[in-house]
Amino acid sequence: MAGDNRPAVPHRHVAVQEADFDLGAEVAALREGDTGIGAVASFVGTVREWRGVPHVLADHGKARTEAPTGPSLVLEHYPGMTERTIEAMVDEAIRRFELRGARVIHRVGPLALGDQIVLVCVSAPHRRAAFEGCEFLMDWLKTQAPFWKKEVSAQGSEWVDAREQDDAALARWGEVPGT
Secondary structure (H helix, E strand, O other), X not given: OOOOOOOOOOEEEEEEEOOOOOHHHHHHHHHOOOOOOOEEEXXXXXXXXXXXXXXXXXXXXXXXXXXXXXOOEEEEEOOOHHHHHHHHHXXXXXXXXXXXXXXXXXXXXXXXXXXXXXXXXXXXXXXXXXXXXXXXXXXXXXXXXXXXXXXXXXXXXXXXXXXXXHHHHHHOOOOOXXX
């Protein structure tokens, strides 16, 4: 479309990495040079407790986090295939929601409670498309991205599958989990 300052190709960036990320820097990179953006929506997921393993203790009315004794979550992936799979879904989100850009960063390796694990950030001309595009990508990542997740606690460790509620979230977009 002429006059909408739309980049010839929507900006997209997918990274699977061990290193942490900076939300502010990622939003700035997504917005750079695109004056047609009217909205940016983002989601940052963090490693939390599960199976009732406590990590927040009361301390005179204030919460404090215990120092983990080791990783609480270990994420593995198949390099190359994982990035290509996520890139294909980012392309689908850009098409479906008319996004101007998207950034997805997913961390792998050992992660401790409280660590950032995933970033989904999208830009669009309007807020509804940005919100929906971000939510669609996160719902897809929770169920379809080729990661293997092992939860680790003092009680042991176990590999984890997607939850039924995550499959239901993806299905509302017309996507069939496992395809």
